[in-house]
Amino acid sequence: MGVESKKLTGAIDEFDLDNPSLPQIIEEEALASGNYPYDKKLKNSKYEQKLLLLQVELVKLQTHLRESGDRIVAVFEGRDAAGKGGVVKRYRENLNPRHTKVVALPAPSDREQVQWYFQRYTCHMPAGGETMLFDRSWYNRAVVEPVMGFCTPEQTELFFEEVPSYEKMLVQDGIKLFKFWLNISRPMQIKRFHDRRHSPLKNWKLSPVDLRALGKWDEYTSARNQMLERSHTDFAPWTIVRANDKRRARLGAIATILNSMDYAGKDKKLVGDIDENIIMSATDFMKQVSDQE
Secondary structure (H helix, E strand, O other), X not given: OOOOOHHHHHHHHOOOOOOOOOOHHHHHHOOOOOOOOOOOOOOHHHHHHXXXXXXXXXXXXXXXXXXXXXXXXXXXXXXXXXXXXXXXXXXXXXOOOOOEEEEOOOOOOHHHHOOOXXXXXXXXXXXXXXXXXXXXXXXXXXXXXXXXXXXXXXHHHHHHHHHHHHHHHHHHOOEEEXXXXXXXXXXXXXXXXXXXXXXXXXXXXXXHHHHHHOOOHHHHHHXXXXXXXXXXXXXXXXXXXXXXXXXXXXXXXXXXXXXXXXXXXXXXXXXXXXXXXXXXXXXXXXXXXXXXX
16 A cells, blocks of 8 residues: 555565564655554553543443353454454453353365355354454455465355355344445565564464465565455444554544443543554545555
8 A cells, every 4th residue: 555665665575584684764664654644652651541442442342241141253354464363362351261262163174165164154154142363364365365276266255145145144133333444555565474484482473374475476466456345234344453653553443332332331531542544444444445555
Protein backbone atom coordinates (compact mmCIF):
# COMPACT_ATOMS: atom_id res chain seq x y z
CA MET A 1 0.00 0.00 0.00
CA GLY A 2 1.58 3.23 -1.12
CA VAL A 3 4.68 4.07 -3.14
CA GLU A 4 7.97 3.81 -1.28
CA SER A 5 11.07 5.92 -1.98
CA LYS A 6 13.50 4.64 -4.59
CA LYS A 7 16.18 4.22 -1.93
CA LEU A 8 13.89 2.16 0.29
CA THR A 9 12.69 0.11 -2.67
CA GLY A 10 16.31 -0.59 -3.61
CA ALA A 11 17.10 -1.76 -0.09
CA ILE A 12 14.10 -4.09 -0.21
CA ASP A 13 15.18 -5.53 -3.56
CA GLU A 14 18.68 -6.23 -2.21
CA PHE A 15 17.51 -7.49 1.18
CA ASP A 16 19.25 -10.62 2.50
CA LEU A 17 17.37 -12.32 5.32
CA ASP A 18 20.47 -14.19 6.48
CA ASN A 19 22.54 -11.02 6.86
CA PRO A 20 22.50 -10.12 10.59
CA SER A 21 22.51 -6.42 9.69
CA LEU A 22 19.19 -5.00 8.54
CA PRO A 23 19.63 -2.12 6.06
CA GLN A 24 19.42 1.11 8.04
CA ILE A 25 16.79 2.67 5.79
CA ILE A 26 14.42 -0.26 6.38
CA GLU A 27 15.02 -0.02 10.12
CA GLU A 28 14.31 3.71 10.12
CA GLU A 29 11.40 3.91 7.69
CA ALA A 30 9.51 0.65 8.20
CA LEU A 31 7.02 2.03 10.72
CA ALA A 32 5.85 4.98 8.62
CA SER A 33 5.99 3.11 5.31
CA GLY A 34 2.91 2.12 3.34
CA ASN A 35 1.28 5.48 4.13
CA TYR A 36 1.03 4.53 7.78
CA PRO A 37 -0.25 7.61 9.68
CA TYR A 38 2.35 7.56 12.48
CA ASP A 39 6.13 7.71 12.43
CA LYS A 40 6.58 6.64 16.06
CA LYS A 41 5.17 3.76 18.08
CA LEU A 42 2.58 4.48 20.70
CA LYS A 43 4.43 5.11 23.96
CA ASN A 44 4.64 1.92 25.97
CA SER A 45 3.33 3.56 29.15
CA LYS A 46 0.21 4.82 27.37
CA TYR A 47 -0.24 1.48 25.64
CA GLU A 48 0.02 -0.55 28.84
CA GLN A 49 -2.38 1.76 30.66
CA LYS A 50 -5.08 1.54 27.99
CA LEU A 51 -4.55 -2.16 27.41
CA LEU A 52 -5.19 -2.86 31.10
CA LEU A 53 -8.39 -0.81 31.02
CA LEU A 54 -9.61 -2.64 27.91
CA GLN A 55 -8.79 -5.99 29.49
CA VAL A 56 -10.94 -5.02 32.47
CA GLU A 57 -13.74 -4.39 29.98
CA LEU A 58 -13.12 -7.82 28.47
CA VAL A 59 -13.64 -9.39 31.90
CA LYS A 60 -16.97 -7.57 32.13
CA LEU A 61 -17.86 -8.86 28.66
CA GLN A 62 -16.88 -12.38 29.71
CA THR A 63 -19.32 -12.19 32.62
CA HIS A 64 -22.06 -11.01 30.28
CA LEU A 65 -21.42 -13.86 27.86
CA ARG A 66 -21.57 -16.46 30.62
CA GLU A 67 -24.83 -15.04 31.94
CA SER A 68 -26.53 -14.43 28.59
CA GLY A 69 -25.21 -17.37 26.59
CA ASP A 70 -24.12 -15.05 23.79
CA ARG A 71 -21.31 -16.27 21.53
CA ILE A 72 -18.44 -14.50 19.79
CA VAL A 73 -16.27 -15.57 16.87
CA ALA A 74 -13.35 -13.29 15.99
CA VAL A 75 -11.33 -14.06 12.87
CA PHE A 76 -7.82 -12.60 12.60
CA GLU A 77 -6.22 -12.62 9.17
CA GLY A 78 -3.22 -10.88 7.64
CA ARG A 79 0.11 -11.48 6.01
CA ASP A 80 2.77 -13.44 7.84
CA ALA A 81 4.17 -11.35 10.73
CA ALA A 82 1.17 -8.99 10.71
CA GLY A 83 0.68 -9.49 14.46
CA LYS A 84 -2.37 -11.75 14.56
CA GLY A 85 -1.07 -13.89 17.42
CA GLY A 86 -0.16 -10.82 19.45
CA VAL A 87 -3.69 -9.45 19.31
CA VAL A 88 -5.12 -12.85 20.27
CA LYS A 89 -2.70 -13.18 23.18
CA ARG A 90 -3.57 -9.77 24.65
CA TYR A 91 -7.28 -10.32 24.18
CA ARG A 92 -7.21 -13.63 26.06
CA GLU A 93 -4.52 -12.74 28.60
CA ASN A 94 -6.78 -12.19 31.63
CA LEU A 95 -9.80 -14.25 30.60
CA ASN A 96 -10.87 -17.77 31.56
CA PRO A 97 -9.29 -20.06 28.93
CA ARG A 98 -12.20 -22.49 29.33
CA HIS A 99 -14.53 -19.91 27.84
CA THR A 100 -12.22 -17.89 25.58
CA LYS A 101 -10.41 -20.26 23.26
CA VAL A 102 -7.85 -19.90 20.49
CA VAL A 103 -8.25 -21.81 17.25
CA ALA A 104 -5.00 -22.10 15.29
CA LEU A 105 -5.34 -25.17 13.10
CA PRO A 106 -2.40 -27.01 11.49
CA ALA A 107 -2.36 -28.06 7.85
CA PRO A 108 -5.38 -30.25 7.06
CA SER A 109 -5.01 -34.02 7.42
CA ASP A 110 -5.58 -36.36 4.50
CA ARG A 111 -9.14 -36.92 5.71
CA GLU A 112 -9.83 -33.22 6.17
CA GLN A 113 -8.65 -32.54 2.63
CA VAL A 114 -11.54 -34.59 1.25
CA GLN A 115 -14.21 -33.20 3.62
CA TRP A 116 -16.45 -30.22 2.97
CA TYR A 117 -14.01 -27.33 3.28
CA PHE A 118 -15.78 -25.57 6.17
CA GLN A 119 -16.21 -28.77 8.19
CA ARG A 120 -12.95 -28.55 10.13
CA TYR A 121 -13.79 -25.01 11.20
CA THR A 122 -17.44 -25.63 12.03
CA CYS A 123 -16.57 -28.06 14.83
CA HIS A 124 -14.75 -25.19 16.59
CA MET A 125 -17.73 -22.86 16.73
CA PRO A 126 -18.57 -21.63 20.27
CA ALA A 127 -21.17 -22.98 22.62
CA GLY A 128 -23.22 -20.57 24.72
CA GLY A 129 -21.07 -18.14 26.69
CA GLU A 130 -17.89 -18.85 24.71
CA THR A 131 -15.57 -16.79 22.54
CA MET A 132 -13.48 -18.40 19.79
CA LEU A 133 -10.47 -16.49 18.48
CA PHE A 134 -9.34 -17.78 15.09
CA ASP A 135 -5.64 -17.15 14.43
CA ARG A 136 -6.12 -17.67 10.70
CA SER A 137 -9.37 -19.23 9.60
CA TRP A 138 -11.40 -20.54 6.68
CA TYR A 139 -9.99 -17.58 4.76
CA ASN A 140 -6.85 -19.62 4.18
CA ARG A 141 -8.71 -20.75 1.07
CA ALA A 142 -8.92 -17.13 -0.13
CA VAL A 143 -5.32 -15.97 0.39
CA VAL A 144 -2.60 -18.36 1.58
CA GLU A 145 -3.72 -21.48 -0.26
CA PRO A 146 -4.15 -19.98 -3.75
CA VAL A 147 -0.98 -17.89 -3.49
CA MET A 148 1.12 -20.84 -2.33
CA GLY A 149 -0.49 -23.33 -4.72
CA PHE A 150 -2.21 -25.40 -2.00
CA CYS A 151 -5.58 -25.36 -3.76
CA THR A 152 -6.94 -25.05 -7.27
CA PRO A 153 -8.58 -21.93 -8.76
CA GLU A 154 -11.81 -23.90 -8.88
CA GLN A 155 -11.62 -24.58 -5.12
CA THR A 156 -11.06 -20.90 -4.39
CA GLU A 157 -13.99 -19.92 -6.60
CA LEU A 158 -16.23 -22.42 -4.82
CA PHE A 159 -15.11 -20.95 -1.51
CA PHE A 160 -16.17 -17.44 -2.56
CA GLU A 161 -19.53 -18.79 -3.69
CA GLU A 162 -20.14 -20.56 -0.38
CA VAL A 163 -18.62 -18.26 2.25
CA PRO A 164 -21.43 -15.66 2.34
CA SER A 165 -24.02 -18.37 2.99
CA TYR A 166 -21.80 -20.03 5.59
CA GLU A 167 -21.25 -16.81 7.50
CA LYS A 168 -24.90 -15.81 7.21
CA MET A 169 -25.85 -19.08 8.92
CA LEU A 170 -23.46 -18.32 11.77
CA VAL A 171 -24.85 -14.83 12.23
CA GLN A 172 -28.49 -15.91 11.94
CA ASP A 173 -27.85 -18.51 14.64
CA GLY A 174 -26.88 -15.67 16.98
CA ILE A 175 -23.06 -15.72 16.76
CA LYS A 176 -21.41 -12.30 16.92
CA LEU A 177 -18.93 -12.53 14.05
CA PHE A 178 -15.94 -10.21 13.73
CA LYS A 179 -13.47 -10.38 10.84
CA PHE A 180 -10.18 -8.49 11.07
CA TRP A 181 -7.52 -8.04 8.41
CA LEU A 182 -4.25 -6.81 9.95
CA ASN A 183 -2.51 -4.79 7.27
CA ILE A 184 1.24 -4.14 7.28
CA SER A 185 3.63 -2.62 4.76
CA ARG A 186 6.28 -4.58 2.92
CA PRO A 187 9.22 -2.90 4.74
CA MET A 188 7.58 -3.71 8.08
CA GLN A 189 7.08 -7.34 7.12
CA ILE A 190 10.73 -7.56 6.10
CA LYS A 191 11.83 -5.97 9.38
CA ARG A 192 9.77 -8.43 11.42
CA PHE A 193 10.98 -11.40 9.40
CA HIS A 194 14.57 -10.24 9.96
CA ASP A 195 13.95 -9.83 13.70
CA ARG A 196 12.60 -13.39 13.84
CA ARG A 197 15.40 -14.86 11.77
CA HIS A 198 18.08 -13.46 14.09
CA SER A 199 16.37 -13.89 17.46
CA PRO A 200 17.16 -17.13 19.32
CA LEU A 201 13.73 -16.84 20.96
CA LYS A 202 11.70 -16.14 17.82
CA ASN A 203 13.40 -17.98 14.95
CA TRP A 204 10.97 -20.89 15.37
CA LYS A 205 8.25 -18.57 14.04
CA LEU A 206 9.78 -18.61 10.56
CA SER A 207 8.38 -21.51 8.57
CA PRO A 208 9.28 -22.60 5.03
CA VAL A 209 5.95 -21.13 3.90
CA ASP A 210 6.89 -17.78 5.48
CA LEU A 211 10.18 -17.75 3.59
CA ARG A 212 8.45 -18.50 0.29
CA ALA A 213 5.94 -15.75 1.00
CA LEU A 214 8.70 -13.12 1.05
CA GLY A 215 8.89 -13.23 -2.73
CA LYS A 216 5.12 -13.19 -3.28
CA TRP A 217 4.15 -9.76 -2.00
CA ASP A 218 2.19 -8.75 -5.10
CA GLU A 219 0.38 -12.10 -5.28
CA TYR A 220 -0.71 -11.73 -1.65
CA THR A 221 -1.89 -8.18 -2.34
CA SER A 222 -4.02 -9.34 -5.25
CA ALA A 223 -5.50 -12.20 -3.23
CA ARG A 224 -6.23 -9.89 -0.28
CA ASN A 225 -8.03 -7.41 -2.51
CA GLN A 226 -10.17 -10.11 -4.08
CA MET A 227 -11.01 -11.52 -0.65
CA LEU A 228 -12.13 -8.15 0.69
CA GLU A 229 -14.15 -7.34 -2.41
CA ARG A 230 -15.95 -10.69 -2.50
CA SER A 231 -16.53 -11.49 1.19
CA HIS A 232 -17.24 -8.09 2.76
CA THR A 233 -20.98 -8.18 3.47
CA ASP A 234 -23.44 -6.20 5.56
CA PHE A 235 -23.91 -9.14 7.94
CA ALA A 236 -20.23 -10.17 8.07
CA PRO A 237 -18.09 -7.12 7.29
CA TRP A 238 -14.31 -6.92 7.33
CA THR A 239 -12.56 -4.50 9.66
CA ILE A 240 -9.11 -3.35 8.55
CA VAL A 241 -6.48 -2.82 11.25
CA ARG A 242 -3.44 -0.88 10.12
CA ALA A 243 -0.83 -2.84 12.02
CA ASN A 244 2.65 -1.39 11.44
CA ASP A 245 2.52 -0.46 15.13
CA LYS A 246 1.51 -3.60 17.01
CA ARG A 247 0.49 -1.61 20.08
CA ARG A 248 -2.06 0.53 18.27
CA ALA A 249 -3.30 -2.52 16.36
CA ARG A 250 -3.97 -4.53 19.52
CA LEU A 251 -5.84 -1.69 21.20
CA GLY A 252 -7.87 -0.98 18.09
CA ALA A 253 -8.97 -4.57 17.50
CA ILE A 254 -9.95 -5.18 21.13
CA ALA A 255 -11.83 -1.87 21.35
CA THR A 256 -13.71 -2.66 18.13
CA ILE A 257 -15.18 -5.85 19.62
CA LEU A 258 -16.02 -4.19 22.93
CA ASN A 259 -17.61 -1.22 21.19
CA SER A 260 -19.95 -3.56 19.29
CA MET A 261 -21.21 -5.45 22.34
CA ASP A 262 -23.68 -4.48 25.06
CA TYR A 263 -22.81 -5.57 28.62
CA ALA A 264 -23.28 -4.37 32.19
CA GLY A 265 -20.89 -1.70 33.44
CA LYS A 266 -19.55 -0.85 29.99
CA ASP A 267 -17.25 2.19 29.89
CA LYS A 268 -18.61 3.62 26.65
CA LYS A 269 -16.15 6.49 26.55
CA LEU A 270 -13.18 4.14 26.84
CA VAL A 271 -14.23 1.45 24.39
CA GLY A 272 -15.61 4.01 21.95
CA ASP A 273 -12.25 5.77 21.77
CA ILE A 274 -11.12 4.05 18.57
CA ASP A 275 -8.37 5.55 16.42
CA GLU A 276 -9.95 5.96 12.98
CA ASN A 277 -6.47 6.27 11.48
CA ILE A 278 -5.90 2.65 12.52
CA ILE A 279 -9.35 1.05 12.26
CA MET A 280 -11.38 1.34 9.05
CA SER A 281 -13.96 -0.50 7.01
CA ALA A 282 -12.94 -2.67 4.08
CA THR A 283 -14.85 -0.29 1.78
CA ASP A 284 -12.80 2.72 2.89
CA PHE A 285 -9.58 0.72 2.75
CA MET A 286 -10.20 -0.53 -0.78
CA LYS A 287 -10.99 3.01 -1.91
CA GLN A 288 -7.61 4.12 -0.58
CA VAL A 289 -5.90 1.22 -2.33
CA SER A 290 -7.66 2.10 -5.59
CA ASP A 291 -6.71 5.77 -5.31
CA GLN A 292 -3.04 4.87 -4.87
CA GLU A 293 -2.81 2.44 -7.79
